[in-house]
Amino acid sequence: MVVALILLLVAVGSVLFHIYSPWWWTPIATNWSYIDHTISITFWITGFVFFAVIAFMAYCVFRFHHKEGRQAAYNPENKKLEWWLTIGTAIGVGAMLAPGLVVWHQFITVPADATDIEVMGQQWQWSYRLPGKDGRMGTTDVRNISPENPMGLKRDDPHGQDDVVIENGDLHLPVGKSVKVLLRSVDVLHNFYVPEFRAKMDMVPGMVTYFWMTPIRTGTFDVLCAELCGSAHAQMRSKVIVEEESKYHAWLEKQQTFAELSRRNAVMKATYKSGGR
Structure with a gap:
């Protein structure tokens, strides 16, 4: 239980530190607020995944800790879990790439009056x-x-x-x-x-x-x-x-x-x- 709580505190503390950290961006001075929005989206997605992974580790430590008479089950394949992980990962990577591609297109499309x-x-x-x-x-x-x-x-x-x-x-x-x-x-x-x-x-x-x-x-x-x-x-x-x-x-x-x-x-x-x- 202590190890599981420590893992959860590390996860929550890391996310809160990034949200309330005093070391943040300098005030923007150009039209590229899109860059800030894209970085914020990336932070939220990676923060969610980081918290989910640590929370799952904490759950496993608590749920499957050693007990007298308990034996580990050998389960080398789980196709349902593999499909969920593959789909979830693809959605997460796509969600991070899509805003960046949109901003990159704007970044290299120079207006005629420049x-x-x-x-x-x-x-x-x-x-x-x-x-x-x-x-x-x-x-x-x-x-x-x-x-x-x-x-x-x-x-x-x-x-x-x-x-x-x-x-x-x-x-x-x-x-x-x-x-x-x-x-x-x-x-x-x-x-x-x-x-x-x-x-x-x-x-x-x-x-x-x-x-x-x-x-x-x-x-x-x-x-x-x-x-x-x-x-x-x-x-x-x-x-x-x-x-x-x-x-x-x-x-x-x-x-x-x-x-x-x-x-x-x-x-x-x-x-x-x-x-x-």
């Missing part, structure tokens, strides 16, 4: 690229990546000349505007993760992955790397600052375009060469 932005991860910093006044981002080639061209833009693409390049800085976004986040990595696997956004995706070298979101409240949010990427993984930090549209455009006007970055680098290189002489 603005493209680019995030570049490398050991151990974040860089960003935003479209310029033409509203389009230029094309890139990994072979072009260098200290002078951190995002690898093609110099002969006119759409890339006014692209805003932010190397190892903070990303600003306007509140209420949908963005498609294009993700690239220079070296190893990274993962762009902002806990308040509930949106994250692996960044795979040689690939462009993406997700989309709509920021719904202003604020400053930490950018983390959620994929172990080397010795300074924990220090790979940045900020996303979501602000009103007027403040965003005022900030954008002060940023450096790719053309300006190229001219500055050319001047610095010429100055260095002349100084060397």
Whole structure:
């Protein structure tokens, strides 16, 4: 009886801890409340199964404990029980998968009015690229990546000349505007993760992955790397600052375009060469 009660207390305590735990999600800052709902559904299903299994173990410990003269019955097969377990398991797994598949479909179905932005991860910093006044981002080639061209833009693409390049800085976004986040990595696997956004995706070298979101409240949010990427993984930090549209455009006007970055680098290189002489 004591063992059975301990098992039940462990089961009930575990479920209550997850319900009333102070370590819960940060307040959401994008449209992805669907992610929270899906996680809650998963918690309820797995919590129910966890409690049912522990309760069954407690029942067995109490009901079939050792007694003088009692003998165990050998029952190698029970088709009725096997069918019930198979059907119940299939329903439980389906109930967990279905919401995730629905949310995933929404996650990769980008609205037509979303603005493209680019995030570049490398050991151990974040860089960003935003479209310029033409509203389009230029094309890139990994072979072009260098200290002078951190995002690898093609110099002969006119759409890339006014692209805003932010190397190892903070990303600003306007509140209420949908963005498609294009993700690239220079070296190893990274993962762009902002806990308040509930949106994250692996960044795979040689690939462009993406997700989309709509920021719904202003604020400053930490950018983390959620994929172990080397010795300074924990220090790979940045900020996303979501602000009103007027403040965003005022900030954008002060940023450096790719053309300006190229001219500055050319001047610095010429100055260095002349100084060397």
